[in-house]
Each structure stands twice: as structure tokens, then as C-alpha cells.
Amino acid sequence: MNNKISVIIPVLNEAEGIASLLKHLDDCITGNHIAEVIIADGGSSDGTPAFAGKFRARHFEMKVVHAPKGRAAQQNHGAKRAMGDILYFLHADSFPPEGFDQKIIHAVHSGYRAGCFRMEFDDDHVLLKCSQWFTQFNFPLCRGGDQSLFIKKDLFESLNGFNEAYVIYEDGEFHSRLYKQGIPFKILKPAITTSARRYRKNGFWRLQYHFTRVHLMHRLGHGPEALKNYYSKHIA
Numbered sequence: 001m002n003n004k005i006s007v008i009i010p011v012l013n014e015a016e017g018i019a020s021l022l023k024h025l026d027d028c029i030t031g032n033h034i035a036e037v038i039i040a041d042g043g044s045s046d047g048t049p050a051f052a053g054k055f056r057a058r059h060f061e062m063k064v065v066h067a068p069k070g071r072a073a074q075q076n077h078g079a080k081r082a083m084g085d086i087l088y089f090l091h092a093d094s095f096p097p098e099g100f101d102q103k104i105i106h107a108v109h110s111g112y113r114a115g116c117f118r119m120e121f122d123d124d125h126v127l128l129k130c131s132q133w134f135t136q137f138n139f140p141l142c143r144g145g146d147q148s149l150f151i152k153k154d155l156f157e158s159l160n161g162f163n164e165a166y167v168i169y170e171d172g173e174f175h176s177r178l179y180k181q182g183i184p185f186k187i188l189k190p191a192i193t194t195s196a197r198r199y200r201k202n203g204f205w206r207l208q209y210h211f212t213r214v215h216l217m218h219r220l221g222h223g224p225e226a227l228k229n230y231y232s233k234h235i236a
Contacts (some may be wrong), residue, residue, distance in 0.1 A: 003108065004035035005101060005150070006082035007060070007090055010067075010074035011039055014092040015046040021092060022055045022062075029059040030099040036061040040078035042069040071145075072162035072170035079153070079161060087156055089149045093195035094119075096148060100192075104150045107186045113155045114178060115186030116147040123196035127204050138187055140179040141215065145171030146194040155183065165224040168231045169214055176218075202236055210234045 007025065011018060018039070025037060037060050039052040049064045056062075067077035079087055086108060090096065096117060097103075107115050119135040121128040134142045149171070159177055162170045179185065199207050213234075214227055 002085060003033060003105060004084035005033050005086045005088050005104060006035050006078075006084035006153075007037040007088045008075055008078035008082065009037065009039050009090050009092055010042065010071045010078070011044060011048050011052070011092050012042045012069065013044045013046045013048060015044070015048045015051045018048055018052050018092060019055055021095065022052065022057065024095050026057045026059055028096060028098045029101050031102050031105065032059075033101045033105050034060040035084040036063050036082070038078040038081060039064045040067045040074040041065070042067055042071070042074045070164060070167050070170075072164045072166055075170075076161040076164065079156060082153065085153050087149075087151050087153050089145070089151075091146055091148070091194065093197065094146050094148055095193045097190045097192060100188075103188050107150070107188060108152070110186075112184050112186035114149070114151040114183060115188055116143065116149050117188045117192040118190070119144070119147045120191040120193055121196045121199075122193055123199065125196070125199070125204050127208055128196055128199065131208065132191070135191075136187060136189075138185060140172075140175050143172070143175040146192075148192055149174075151178075163224070167224065167228045169218060169224070169227050172215065172218060173224075198235075207235065 041049045053064045065078060065081055067074040075089055120132045135147055162174050166173050214230060217227055
């Protein structure tokens with residue numbers, strides 16, 4: 001399927017907000033480029049798959065697939081079932097801008113095989129304003145899963161997808177490998193809007209400190225198990 005986008009959303013207990021996200025996507029599509037939206041559920045206990053399965057979209061086909069728990073595994077599972085030749089990985093609490101589909105297609109036609117959107121939070125905290133400012137820069141340290149990711153399916157497969165050993169930081173690890181390939185990466189605007197719910201739950205400065213520690217641990221060569229243990233100990 002040429003120039004069609006498969007949106008892949010890994011979920012775990014997102015029943016409260018999944019319908020809002022799907023409606024937002026349906027309302028923001030401005031072309032006929034979305035082949036499907038794939039909900040990759042990692043074993044929700046709150047009825048998320050049923051809520052998603054009931055949604056009736058105007059602009060895309062809905063698919064709900066059951067995957068092993070873990071965002072890396074869920075996203076890989078969704079990618080294997082994708083019909084489109086462009087994969088668009090999206091977190092359940094991130095809302096792309098209007099016309100996101102057209103912007104992705106235009107970037108691909110311009111020769112970019114991967115990219116993301118700039119990001120802004122749904123909170124005006126000064127720390128988050130500073131953090132989101134850096135998402136305009138094209139460096140791996142400025143990347144994160146909340147910014148979403150579009151990538152040609154053949155490129156994703158050539159990189160062997162997300163490393164499922166990473167229960168957390170799977171996005172950072174994947175971006176590191178992607179950037180090392182020297183493949184042109186496109187930062188799109190306007191920004192995607194993501195929830196600051198983890199910051200509100202953990203404390204703004206406290207969570208940013210621990211996220212920074214996780215970044216540094218990865219750069220210093222700590223493996224996925226060490227990152228998981230640190231995350232589990234310090235972040236709710």
C-alpha cells in the first residue's frame with residue numbers, strides 16, 4: 001500500500017481517554033492517507049480494548065490487537081500487522097495537530113524517511129516550557145516518545161524495530177540507533193500536545209531529575225535492566 005499511514009498506539013489501561021484521542025485523530029485528518037489506527041493493548045484490565053473497538057471513525061479503519069505487555073513489544077506487534085508503508089507511533093496521551101497526516105506525507109515526499117513533531121505540554125509550568133523548547137532541535141537527546149514518530153516501514157524493519165529488552169526508554173534507545181544511521185530526520189510543526197500527568201503525579205522537578213538520570217545512565221552504558229530498576233524505584 002503506497003503512501004499510506006498506519007497509526008500505532010500502545011495502550012495499557014487507557015479507557016478514560018482513548019475515545020477522546022480517537023475522536024481527535026478522526027477530526028484532525030485532512031486527507032485520505034490514513035490506512036488504519038491500530039490499538040496495541042498490553043493487557044488492560046479496565047476495558048480499554050472494548051472502548052476502542054466501539055469507536056466508529058469516518059477516516060480510518062479501527063483495529064484492536066492484543067500484544068505482550070511492554071511498550072516496545074506492543075509497538076512491534078502493531079507494526080507487524082500494519083498495512084501502511086509508513087508507521088506512525090503515537091502515545092495514548094499525545095494529541096497531534098490538525099493535518100498531521102498531510103504533514104507526514106509531505107515530509108516523506110520530500111525525502112525524509114523518519115521524523116516527529118515538536119512537542120508542547122498541556123501545562124504552563126516553567127520547567128515544562130523549557131523542556132518543550134528543546135524539541136525543535138534535531139539531536140537524539142532532544143527526542144522522546146511523546147513527540148510521536150513517523151518512519152517508513154522498511155526502515156523500521158531494517159533496524160529490527162524497538163528493542164524489547166527495554167521495558168522503559170525504548171524510544172530513546174531506538175532514536176539512538178536511528179540517528180547513528182545518518183538518516184535525515186524531520187522535525188515537524190506545529191507541535192503535538194502531550195499530557196503532563198506524570199509530572200503532576202510525581203512532582204515536576206523531581207520527575208525531570210529522574211528522567212535526566214535515566215538519559216545519563218543510558219549514555220554511560222547502563223543496560224535495560226538497570227534502567228528498569230531505577231525507573232521502578234523512583235518513578236510512579
